[in-house]
Amino acid sequence: MRILPAAGGMRIFTSFLYTDSIDLSLHSMEPLKHECGVAMIRLRKPLAYYQEKYGTWMYGLNKLYLLMEKQHNRGQEGAGLAVVKLHSAPGDEYLFRERAEGASAIQEIFNSVYASFADVPQEKLADAAYAERYLPFAGSCLMGHLRYSTTGRSGLTFVHPMIRRSNWRAKCLSICGNFNLTNVTNVFEAITSVGQHPRHVSDMHILLEQLGHRLDREVERLFVESRAQGLEGMDITHYIEERIDLANILRQSAPLWDGGFVMCGETGSGESYAMRDPHGIRPAFYYIDDEVVVLASERPVIQTVMNVPAEQITELLPGQALLVNRAAQVRTEQIVAPKKNEACSFERIYFSRGSDADIYRERKALGEQLTPAILRAVGGDLEHTVFSFIPNTAEVAYYGMVEGMDKHLTEEKLRRLRSKADHTEAELRSILSAHVRTEKVAIKDIKLRTFISEGKSRNELAAHVYDITYGTVVPGVDNLVVIDDSIVRGTTLRQSIIGILDRLGPKKIVVVSSCPQVRYPDYYGIDMSRMKEFIAFRAAIALIEERGMQALLEEQYQKARELESVSHNEHVENVVKAIYAPFSPEEISRKMVELLRPVGTRAEVELVFQSIEGLHQAIPGHPGDWYFSGDYPTAGGSHLVNKAFIDYIEQDYRK
Numbered sequence: 336m337r338i339l340p341a342a343g344g345m346r347i348f349t350s351f352l353y354t355d356s357i358d359l360s361l362h363s364m365e366p367l368k369h370e371c372g373v374a375m376i377r378l379r380k381p382l383a384y385y386q387e388k389y390g391t392w393m394y395g396l397n398k399l400y401l402l403m404e405k406q407h408n409r410g411q412e413g414a415g416l417a418v419v420k421l422h423s424a425p426g427d428e429y430l431f432r433e434r435a436e437g438a439s440a441i442q443e444i445f446n447s448v449y450a451s452f453a454d455v456p457q458e459k460l461a462d463a464a465y466a467e468r469y470l471p472f473a474g475s476c477l478m479g480h481l482r483y484s485t486t487g488r489s490g491l492t493f494v495h496p497m498i499r500r501s502n503w504r505a506k507c508l509s510i511c512g513n514f515n516l517t518n519v520t521n522v523f524e525a526i527t528s529v530g531q532h533p534r535h536v537s538d539m540h541i542l543l544e545q546l547g548h549r550l551d552r553e554v555e556r557l558f559v560e561s562r563a564q565g566l567e568g569m570d571i572t573h574y575i576e577e578r579i580d581l582a583n584i585l586r587q588s589a590p591l592w593d594g595g596f597v598m599c600g601e602t603g604s605g606e607s608y609a610m611r612d613p614h615g616i617r618p619a620f621y622y623i624d625d626e627v628v629v630l631a632s633e634r635p636v637i638q639t640v641m642n643v644p645a646e647q648i649t650e651l652l653p654g655q656a657l658l659v660n661r662a663a664q665v666r667t668e669q670i671v672a673p674k675k676n677e678a679c680s681f682e683r684i685y686f687s688r689g690s691d692a693d694i695y696r697e698r699k700a701l702g703e704q705l706t707p708a709i710l711r712a713v714g715g716d717l718e719h720t721v722f723s724f725i726p727n728t729a730e731v732a733y734y735g736m737v738e739g740m741d742k743h744l745t746e747e748k749l750r751r752l753r754s755k756a757d758h759t760e761a762e763l764r765s766i767l768s769a770h771v772r773t774e775k776v777a778i779k780d781i782k783l784r785t786f787i788s789e790g791k792s793r794n795e796l797a798a799h800v801y802d803i804t805y806g807t808v809v810p811g812v813d814n815l816v817v818i819d820d821s822i823v824r825g826t827t828l829r830q831s832i833i834g835i836l837d838r839l840g841p842k843k844i845v846v847v848s849s850c851p852q853v854r855y856p857d858y859y860g861i862d863m864s865r866m867k868e869f870i871a872f873r874a875a876i877a878l879i880e881e882r883g884m885q886a887l888l889e890e891q892y893q894k895a896r897e898l899e900s901v902s903h904n905e906h907v908e909n910v911v912k913a914i915y916a917p918f919s920p921e922e923i924s925r926k927m928v929e930l931l932r933p934v935g936t937r938a939e940v941e942l943v944f945q946s947i948e949g950l951h952q953a954i955p956g957h958p959g960d961w962y963f964s965g966d967y968p969t970a971g972g973s974h975l976v977n978k979a980f981i982d983y984i985e986q987d988y989r990k
Contacts, residue, residue, distance in 0.1 A: 371495075371513040371860070372409030372481035373599050373619070374402035374636075377607055377628040379663040382463040382473065384626075392463040395477050395627075398640055400445050402629070403479045405636040407441060408688065409513075412482050413494040414440035416448070417509040419476035421605045421661070422467060430507050430603045431471050434494045441481070448472050475663075476601045480511035497539055499547040500603075505554045505575050507603025508547050512539070513617050513632055514596030517858045517971025518903045522591050545591070546600065549584040576604040576661050585610055585656055585670045593903070593971040595679065595859030597632065597651070605661040610670055614677035614968045615653035616859050616959060618687075622648050628659055635690040645692060677959035677968035679859070680950055684850045685820055689731055693956075700953035701849040701945060702735025702818060706743055708943045709736070712845045713814045717744060718769070720814040721807060721841075723776040725832060729820040732849035736818055740771045774807040776815065777835065803835045810840025815938075818847040822927075822942070825870035829931045833940060843939040851945050851963040852923060854915060858967070858975045866911070866983040874926035875914050876988075887913065892984045895977040906970045911980050915965075920944065 376395045378385065385394035396418075403414060415434035423429035435443035451471050452460060459465050466473040480495035495511035516522065516538045526545045554575055561574040581600075585608065589598075595616025601607040609630050611619050621630040622637050630651075631637050637648050651657055654671040684701065687694050713720045717740065724733035751766050752758070758766070779801050808815055815836055822828065828846065836844050852871040856864045866872050879887060891910040898907045915923070924942045932940050947963055961967045967976065 372403070372406035372632040373511055373513050373597055373609070373630070374399055374406065374479040374481075374632075375599055375601075375607065375609060375628070375630040376402070376477040377659045377663060377665075378475040378477075378626070379628065380626055382467050382475070386461065386463040391461075392466050392473065395475065396445075396448065396472065398627070398629070399477045399479050400441070401640045402631050402636055403441050403481060405639060406481055406631065406633055406688070408686065409481045409632060412436065412440075414444055414479070414481050415494050415496050415511070416444055416477065416479045417496040417498065417511075417601065418472045418474040418478075419509075419601055419603060419605055420467060420474040421476070424468075427468075428471070429474075429504060430498065430500070430509060431474070432496060432498055432509065433472075434496075436494060440494075476605055476607055478509065478511060478599055478601055478607070480599075493539065495539065497543050499543050501551075503554060503575075504572070504603035505579055505606075506547070506551055508543065508550055508600060509602075510539070510543055510546065510598065510600040512542075512596055512598045513619075513860070514538075514594060514598060514612075515858060515860050516542075516592055516594040516596070517969060517975055518591075518593040521593070521903055525591055542588075542592075542598070545588050546584060549587045550602070552587075553579060553583050579604065579606055579660075581606050581608045581658055582656060582668045582670065589670050593969045599630070607659045608656050609651065610656040611651045611653055613654035613671045613674045614959070615673070616677055616679050616968065618678070618682065619651040619657075620648050621651060621657055623665055628657075628663070628665055630657060633688045633691065635688050635692075639690075675968065676956075677961075678957040679959040680954050680957045681821075681850065681857070681959075681962050682860075683954050683957050685728070695731055697954045698731040698849070699735030699738065701950070702732035702737075703739035703742075704949040704953050705736060705818075705847055705849070705943065705945060706739030708946075709740075709816060709845065709847060710743065712941050712943050713816065713843070716814065717747075717771060719809070719812055719842075720816055721772045721774050721776065722816045722818075723774050723807075724818045725777045725801065726779060726819070729818050729849060732820060733818050736816075736847070737771055737773055744769060744771060772813075774804065776804050776807050776817065776839065777801045777832070778804065801831055801835050803838055805839065808839040808841050811842055813841055814843045814845060815839065815841035816845045816847060818849060820848070821850045821853060822846070822848045822870065822944075823853045824868050825927065825931045829933060833931065833936060834933050837933075837936045837938050841938050843941065845941050845943055847943045849945055851947050851950055851960075852920060853962050855909075855911065855962055855965045855967075855976055856979055857962055858972050859969075864975075864979060866979050867987050870927050870930060871923055872911075872914070874923050874930060875918060877930065878918055878922065878926050879914070882917075884917065887917075888984065888988065892981065895981050898974075898977055899981075901974075903971050903974045907973050907977065909965045909967065909973045910977050912965045914980075920946075 376399050378395050382392040386392040413436045417432045420429040433444040433447050478496055482494055496509045499508045501507050519538045519541060522541050522545060526548060531544050531548055557575040557578055561571045566574055589610060596612045597609060597617045597619040599609045609619055618632055619630060620634040620637055622641055622643060629637055629641060634645060634648050638645055653673040654669055656668050656670045658668060659665050683694050683697050689695055722737060724730055748766050748769060853869060854871045879885060891913050895910045901907050924944060928940050928942055947960060950960060951958060961972060967973045
């Protein structure tokens, strides 16, 4: 068995792929679990071509594994893959699927796939024709998915890809996606109105039935055409499979979808598609050469796996579909007219792969943009201020913050040098030696697991997730500035971070968020749906109660109830905006400090947030800011946030 060495503890075998038993979450970047990821491979040559050129017909499987593993940050609740053979004979299986749950799902599904080849003699395993005829997963159309649930549903039933089978290859459909629909009810009503009877009310099951219905109609249309031309037997099959057009199916289905999405699918006869939502909320990138078509949620993943420069990778445009037919011919087609660009800014800040050149630059810009606000928080005293970051996901923004401080310090040095004609050597040394003080003040003890789910014991354990670097701060003298990528719930700040930073004895702790205050749920991907989870919202409620403004809550609640009767296809007012409106961002921040500051904290604590204006300056190409502004790009978003407010009043506030 030939072994090809690779980095990161992974070995790729020509007949088997094995991953050393290491915890991939223990890399320098902390794992994120807030988005799904997709990956597609379409081989454009026969399997024998890859056997001859690369030494294995498993070229597609190996590349799919890498595409998925390189996107493991996008979902650790489950993973799955589907593979289609192009040349199976009647009576032979042609659509294969493997799924698994849990953090090790990627390894599990590929171990299972490659284990199915373990007993095959080496000479037969190296025979591409034999593999395509007899071995499972030896196909040309490959699709993978990484799952992080956004609906609260779990279990293997809800792990993508999902499959709809038929005795017609062209009617068989496997789909997956990085998405969340905000109008599942509307789609459900649409498909039941034509007589369908879905077995589940989850968005993915409903999409499968909707797309499957349209696929059936397309196949039946071509069937009638073929019979009208006098065709019989397998000639009918060939006629259908050579002419089926998935763009027709998407044009009939996609206009009903409200939300952010990248939808992917492949038929049993070898057609495949990937489509992006018309606002461009969720990302997708693709690469094409004469050997392969590759699509993934992240650009640098394709760069790394295919060893190609960024310039050769294309971003799928809003409302556009990438379509590959059975003959591996590729085209793009506008399925839905593009709408206002609302590409997600939080995607860039938080859960995208940071190795992308643009994302790296944007994250640095987010840190640098905060320079004036941080200087105000520490009274301009850089001599007695230490800068750091926590957690590791904020590291790039930290570099930008430090660069901003360096630029400020350079200007300050010039000012002091110009302040008089002659400086003593001691004065010059003092001016020139001034520097930005940076330290690694907190280290996450990743091996420490919060395995206790409830109660005081869990809180005590959480308080020790981070270790502190003692001696980095002069007690009672230094300010300590730490940057985070976001503050959503504030739980870690309250239970762990502020407390451990206070042990260093700083005069003041300034916690900086590289993004604005997260005030609203996201309904296009991330699992943040309950209003009480947001520390910014809890701070606004506390201010309302402090100032006797409870009537505002009742007023907005009644308004939300009235708006429930409006169709989810129509935009409505976001009633939660009025809850924040009476207060400045600074007032909200100060109240957040009161709610998050642990009892007994000695240091003064201040929160500094990115402004929405600064956000857009740093990330100009991704203006979607509904997390922070409440300006949802689709009608369904405002309906759902109003429902979340109703639920908060009825289930939390009035309890």
